[in-house]
Amino acid sequence: MASPLGEKINSRRRDLGMSLEQLAALTESSKSYLWELENRDKPNPSLDKVTKIAMALGLSPESLLGSSSPDLAVEADKEFFRKYQDLDDKDKERLRKMVDDWWS
Incomplete structure (x- = not known):
């Protein structure tokens, strides 16, 4: 029995007309790994x-x-904030400006 995550992956992949092979290539995964996620x-x-x-x-x-x-x-x-912390000061400022503009 597939999990809700597996059902969503399978459904969306099929809606897009995408094969497991295509999704595997796009996600740097094996076809068998994706099959297991789906099933x-x-x-x-x-x-x-x-x-x-x-x-x-x-x-x-x-x-x-x-x-x-x-x-x-x-x-x-948490992962986003870890990546944010690794940015240089110039990129952090650009990101803060984009968020500020978005909320304005």
């Missing part, structure tokens, strides 16, 4: 894999995970 009961993908799969499917990681995995959404925020 196993308790997949345990890394946040990086969820993000790559979501982007390849034209979704946000949050929409792919849905409300069934709130802890992964929190982890996504």
